[in-house]
Amino acid sequence: MPDTRVTVWNEFVHEQENDTVAEIYPDGIHGAIADALAERGFDTETATLQEPEHGLTEDVLDETDVLTWWGHAAHDEVDDAVVERVKEHVLDGMGLIVLHSAHFSKIFRELMGTTCALKWREAAERERLWVIEPSHPIAEGIDDCIELDEAEMYGERFDVPQPETLVFNSWFEGGEVFRSGCTYRRGDGRIFYFRPGHETYPVYHDEEIQRVVANAVEWAAPSDERATYSQGNAEPREDIDTSDDRTVH
Amino acid sequence: MPDTRVTVWNEFVHEQENDTVAEIYPDGIHGAIADALAERGFDTETATLQEPEHGLTEDVLDETDVLTWWGHAAHDEVDDAVVERVKEHVLDGMGLIVLHSAHFSKIFRELMGTTCALKWREAAERERLWVIEPSHPIAEGIDDCIELDEAEMYGERFDVPQPETLVFNSWFEGGEVFRSGCTYRRGDGRIFYFRPGHETYPVYHDEEIQRVVANAVEWAAPSDERATYSQGNAEPREDIDTSDDRTVH
Amino acid sequence: MPDTRVTVWNEFVHEQENDTVAEIYPDGIHGAIADALAERGFDTETATLQEPEHGLTEDVLDETDVLTWWGHAAHDEVDDAVVERVKEHVLDGMGLIVLHSAHFSKIFRELMGTTCALKWREAAERERLWVIEPSHPIAEGIDDCIELDEAEMYGERFDVPQPETLVFNSWFEGGEVFRSGCTYRRGDGRIFYFRPGHETYPVYHDEEIQRVVANAVEWAAPSDERATYSQGNAEPREDIDTSDDRTVH
Amino acid sequence: MPDTRVTVWNEFVHEQENDTVAEIYPDGIHGAIADALAERGFDTETATLQEPEHGLTEDVLDETDVLTWWGHAAHDEVDDAVVERVKEHVLDGMGLIVLHSAHFSKIFRELMGTTCALKWREAAERERLWVIEPSHPIAEGIDDCIELDEAEMYGERFDVPQPETLVFNSWFEGGEVFRSGCTYRRGDGRIFYFRPGHETYPVYHDEEIQRVVANAVEWAAPSDERATYSQGNAEPREDIDTSDDRTVH
Numbered sequence: 001m002p003d004t005r006v007t008v009w010n011e012f013v014h015e016q017e018n019d020t021v022a023e024i025y026p027d028g029i030h031g032a033i034a035d036a037l038a039e040r041g042f043d044t045e046t047a048t049l050q051e052p053e054h055g056l057t058e059d060v061l062d063e064t065d066v067l068t069w070w071g072h073a074a075h076d077e078v079d080d081a082v083v084e085r086v087k088e089h090v091l092d093g094m095g096l097i098v099l100h101s102a103h104f105s106k107i108f109r110e111l112m113g114t115t116c117a118l119k120w121r122e123a124a125e126r127e128r129l130w131v132i133e134p135s136h137p138i139a140e141g142i143d144d145c146i147e148l149d150e151a152e153m154y155g156e157r158f159d160v161p162q163p164e165t166l167v168f169n170s171w172f173e174g175g176e177v178f179r180s181g182c183t184y185r186r187g188d189g190r191i192f193y194f195r196p197g198h199e200t201y202p203v204y205h206d207e208e209i210q211r212v213v214a215n216a217v218e219w220a221a222p223s224d225e226r227a228t229y230s231q232g233n234a235e236p237r238e239d240i241d242t243s244d245d246r247t248v249h
Numbered sequence: 250m251p252d253t254r255v256t257v258w259n260e261f262v263h264e265q266e267n268d269t270v271a272e273i274y275p276d277g278i279h280g281a282i283a284d285a286l287a288e289r290g291f292d293t294e295t296a297t298l299q300e301p302e303h304g305l306t307e308d309v310l311d312e313t314d315v316l317t318w319w320g321h322a323a324h325d326e327v328d329d330a331v332v333e334r335v336k337e338h339v340l341d342g343m344g345l346i347v348l349h350s351a352h353f354s355k356i357f358r359e360l361m362g363t364t365c366a367l368k369w370r371e372a373a374e375r376e377r378l379w380v381i382e383p384s385h386p387i388a389e390g391i392d393d394c395i396e397l398d399e400a401e402m403y404g405e406r407f408d409v410p411q412p413e414t415l416v417f418n419s420w421f422e423g424g425e426v427f428r429s430g431c432t433y434r435r436g437d438g439r440i441f442y443f444r445p446g447h448e449t450y451p452v453y454h455d456e457e458i459q460r461v462v463a464n465a466v467e468w469a470a471p472s473d474e475r476a477t478y479s480q481g482n483a484e485p486r487e488d489i490d491t492s493d494d495r496t497v498h
Numbered sequence: 499m500p501d502t503r504v505t506v507w508n509e510f511v512h513e514q515e516n517d518t519v520a521e522i523y524p525d526g527i528h529g530a531i532a533d534a535l536a537e538r539g540f541d542t543e544t545a546t547l548q549e550p551e552h553g554l555t556e557d558v559l560d561e562t563d564v565l566t567w568w569g570h571a572a573h574d575e576v577d578d579a580v581v582e583r584v585k586e587h588v589l590d591g592m593g594l595i596v597l598h599s600a601h602f603s604k605i606f607r608e609l610m611g612t613t614c615a616l617k618w619r620e621a622a623e624r625e626r627l628w629v630i631e632p633s634h635p636i637a638e639g640i641d642d643c644i645e646l647d648e649a650e651m652y653g654e655r656f657d658v659p660q661p662e663t664l665v666f667n668s669w670f671e672g673g674e675v676f677r678s679g680c681t682y683r684r685g686d687g688r689i690f691y692f693r694p695g696h697e698t699y700p701v702y703h704d705e706e707i708q709r710v711v712a713n714a715v716e717w718a719a720p721s722d723e724r725a726t727y728s729q730g731n732a733e734p735r736e737d738i739d740t741s742d743d744r745t746v747h
Numbered sequence: 748m749p750d751t752r753v754t755v756w757n758e759f760v761h762e763q764e765n766d767t768v769a770e771i772y773p774d775g776i777h778g779a780i781a782d783a784l785a786e787r788g789f790d791t792e793t794a795t796l797q798e799p800e801h802g803l804t805e806d807v808l809d810e811t812d813v814l815t816w817w818g819h820a821a822h823d824e825v826d827d828a829v830v831e832r833v834k835e836h837v838l839d840g841m842g843l844i845v846l847h848s849a850h851f852s853k854i855f856r857e858l859m860g861t862t863c864a865l866k867w868r869e870a871a872e873r874e875r876l877w878v879i880e881p882s883h884p885i886a887e888g889i890d891d892c893i894e895l896d897e898a899e900m901y902g903e904r905f906d907v908p909q910p911e912t913l914v915f916n917s918w919f920e921g922g923e924v925f926r927s928g929c930t931y932r933r934g935d936g937r938i939f940y941f942r943p944g945h946e947t948y949p950v951y952h953d954e955e956i957q958r959v960v961a962n963a964v965e966w967a968a969p970s971d972e973r974a975t976y977s978q979g980n981a982e983p984r985e986d987i988d989t990s991d992d993r994t995v996h
Contacts, residue, residue, distance in 0.1 A: 014497050017497070018497045020495050020497070021497060073497075091363060091364060091408070093882065110362060111362040112362055113359060113360040113361055113362045113435055114340060114435050114436050115340060115436060117480040117481070118480060119479065119480055119481065119482075119483040120481070120482060120483065121482060121483050121484070121485060121491070122493060122495075122496045123485065123489060123490065123491040123492075123493050124490075124493035124495070125485075125489055125490075126985075128673060128674075128675075128984065130653070130654045130655075130674065130675050131654070131655060131974045131976060132654055132655065132677070133660075133932060134655060134935050134973055134974035134975070134976055135840065135932055135934075135935045135936065135937055135969070135973060135974075136932075136974075137970060139973070139974035140970050140972045140973055140974060141972045141974070142974045142975075143974070143975045143976070144655075144975070144976045144977060147984075150493075153483070153485075155483060155628070156478075156628045156629070156630055156667060157478040157480065157628075157629060157630065157632060157642075159340070159436055159480070161410060161433070161434065161435060162413060162434065162631075162663065162664070164411060164911070164912065165660065165911065165932075166660070166664070169654060169667065169675045169677070170675070171669060171670075171673060171674060171675045172669075173485075173487065173489050173985075174485030174486060174487050174489045175485055175486025175487040175626060175669060176483070176486070176626075176628065176669060177626075177628050177667045177668070177669045177675050179630070179667070184410070185410065185411065185880060185882055185883075186362055186363050186410060187363050187364060187408055187882075188881050188882045189882065190882055199497060200493075200495035200496065200497060201495075222882070223884060223887050225887045225888045226881055226882060226886070226887055227878045227881035227882075227883075227886035227887065227888070227889045227890070228881070228889075228890045228891070229405075229406040229878060229881055229890070229891045230368065230891060231366040231367060231368055231406065231408070232366070232368065232369070233368075233369060233370060234368040234369065234370050234402070234404060234425070235370070236370060236372065236374075236402075236422075236423030236424055237423060237424025237425070237875065237894075238422065238423050238424040238873075238920075240372060240374055240422050240423045241372065241373075241374075242370070242372040243372075244371060244372050244373035244399075244449075246269050246371075246373070246449035246450075247371045247449065248263050248266070248267045248269070248270060248322075248448060248449060342633065375736075377735065377922060377923075377924075379902070379903045379904070379923065379924050380725045380727060380903070380904060381903055381904065381926070382683060382909075383686050383724055383725035383726070383727055383904060384591065384683055384685075384686045384687065384688055384720070384724060384725075385683075385725075386721060388724070388725035389721050389723045389724055389725065390723045390725070391725045391726075392725070392726045392727070393726070393727045393728060393904075396735075404877070405877045405878070405879055405916060406877075406878060406879065406881060406891075411880075411912065411913070413662070413663065414662065414683075414909065415909070415913070418903060418916065418924045418926070419924070420918060420919075420922060420923060420924045421918075422736075424875060424918060425875075425877065425918060426875075426877050426916045426917070426918045426924050428879070428916070434631060434633055434634075434663075436633075437632050437633045438633065439633055471633070472635060472638050474638045474639045475632055475633060475637070475638055476629045476632035476633075476634075476637035476638060476639070476640045476641070477632070477640075477641045477642070478629060478632055478641070478642045479642060486626065486645075487624075487671075512995050515995070516995045518993050518995070519995060571995075589861060589862060589906070608860060609860040610860055611857060611858040611859055611860045611933055612838060612933050612934050613838060613934060615978040615979070616978060617977065617978055617979065617980075617981040618979070618980060618981065619980060619981050619982070619983060619989070620991060620993075620994045621983065621987060621988065621989040621990075621991050622988075622991035622993070623983075623987055623988075648991075651981070651983075653981055654976075655976040655978065657838070657934055657978070659908060659931070659932070659933060660911060660932065662909060671983075671985065671987050672983030672984060672985050672987045673983055673984025673985040674981070674984070682908070683908065683909065684860055684861050684908060685861050685862060685906055697995060698991075698993035698994065698995060699993075727903075727904040728866065729864040729865060729866055729904065729906070730864070730866065730867070731866075731867060731868060732866040732867065732868050732900070732902055732923070733868070734868060734870065734872075734900075734920075734921030734922055735921060735922025735923070736920060736921050736922040738870060738872055738920050738921045739870065739871075739872075740868070740870040741870075742869060742870050742871035742897075742947075744767050744869075744871070744947035744948075745869045745947065746761050746764070746765045746767070746768060746820075746946060746947060
């Protein structure tokens, strides 16, 4: 995927306010993810909340095949106009990878239409992400499950629409389960929600987690030749009588 | 279903402005639908755009098991606060039946997360709604397909998320197809999009169309005993160490 | 559901050969399930492997709305002709509830088209069945999850087609997860696979497990008025030229 | 996809018995499909019913990434042992493209678990295959719909399990609709059912149809790095008490 262009977005708040987080992610969570993707051959840029228009101008999005999104403490500070712009690009074909606490981001909730609420607990507990669909490209390279020693727990009932494909299903030490890898199509765009990744645990330094994010980016990238279509008022394809004049339009 | 309470909502604009429509629906589209449901034993009320809060106050929605929605010319006049209130009720379990041109209603677009755009044509052409899943309760009583002599055409690409179950699939005289009966779950609520029904054709007087709307209302009605669940910060179910103090919350 | 007729099928081998099992299920697993359903108002019969035609004659199936199936040690002893007969009835609308180790039954594998293989372990470990879709009728009456103190473990990768709706998702003490409540449609029939239930643990005496089985039976029962349809060579609905004579039939 | 190896299977009966068919497909339907795929860069072989083991020996299947299947008059002549062998390879990851009248092939019916029955009519009528999911790779390169001047009609109710993704939806001149492009996962394998293609019409010479078959082959090809997993008796991942000795195994 030498020509897939990825923009890695991060709210970049915890890293600047908290030493524990800064130590784990000295270049920000965006830096860690961007590096992991660049190493795997993607053409990678970053953008953060603090930049003008959060770094997500029309120009940037026009040049983006797949956007990854991490947010947690500052969902409300994301400008509604930027959210609408991102949404339009997704519906127009841009891939979107929604990471961890971004389940509560404006953009994900807008695209899902639900609350995206869930159970959670911070206890540095063990998580296992079991592969449910081994033939899915997002699961490539994984053997049975990914094991994380320290994870925040997310538990069901996760209020999202049923995914098109459930790729990963998580087990937590404290007793819960979670649909942790979910694919969706919205408009012309492909979306992947991927659960792992907390600011106080070094999850994005994990090789297997990086592999899945890279797989997801590759899967979500739009094709240059994808199907086209028209919408709106349409002439008939068959020779039919169109003289009905009862319209109130 | 003697105790299922249905609120039939209609923007009620065409009927008051256009003689053709008024002739077909002298009591409004809401009147026709409400009568059809009342005849089949449902406890039925109506509400329209022109009423205070569009007739959809918190009290009304609290007493509503299933809301049916018809709109076309005045989607933008529906107050955003009312849309949010309806959405909350749907996510909380209220059934929602979205009819015809309400594909472009604020409430449907909010719940779907997509543009809900499609092809359309007014040519009083023939439509056949073929049953795709005969075992689905919404298709009860239908033999092979429903045939409508005069229908507005809606054609694919219909920009909605993939339905949980595709119940009906439409054929149009002019050459198009359309997924015309689609079920969704959003939050605790069940949603059915049903395509037929135009202001200038007497579609809601058709017995089979009425039957499907009634089937859908019955299917979408929430159970008094439906599963409950908690969300938010959760105590572990297993005896695990919860002493991690790295949280930045 | 006073008039839903259920046939509870059991291979009835362990109970006759093993004292531990006989003590837990003195009337057989079929007896326990049939009693639980009868108490909830279903019209219930039982059938076992040892009966002529395994108790599943054409007459019995004709009078059955929903069949529940438990097997483990003797899948291969089930006659292929009986399996075909059951399959035909399912495709013709009879509900089928597939329980626990019946994941490897001939009838389930025939209807799924896959190996239905999984991971397993007998360690009397704790299982929690978390509700994934609270609005689904099969989850009625459950609060968050069902907890079983002693269960056989079943783990992913469970080789089944993606379910229409994932209703329950299981957590196991030893570290695995499992899609433990899965709905399918096949032909005109509704199928529910429900994981719990092992011969050496008293799972079918659990009130919540009984409730789910009863919910599933109610959900799977065919409607008397379900949609009908024709198949095979079809006359055109439109006036088209049918004079093409190139057929090689 | 220079290294994707495709085996194009054809029963090759009509072409040898009927002049009309032989004229349209002088090299057999398999020849036409294989040529179209070879032109697009695939490493292509053919196999037919008349060859020993129908040309589908263990060695051939071991060297096959994706198998395409066309059959019509001789489904019953396909040896059950070969069908089982093909099924095992599909469940083990080999892609399968099921074409037109192969809806009634043993292999498709085995993998679907249903009758796969449908309506049909030979009247050389017009078909339009509308794109339902423009972001799906199988739809690449198509604009709105594919139009075929002469097609056999297939109509709903098509008795198959709900597809994972409905990619194409067909309109027929005589009044019917049909889910004409359906994806499935079974085991580790990806399956695509594609409706077009009749022995008496030159459908497989159509560029757009060829494009879709090629897209489907590319989509269905297994990855060398796809996820792996174990099944069967499993050691616990957590430190739990495994001393339960009630097993009857």
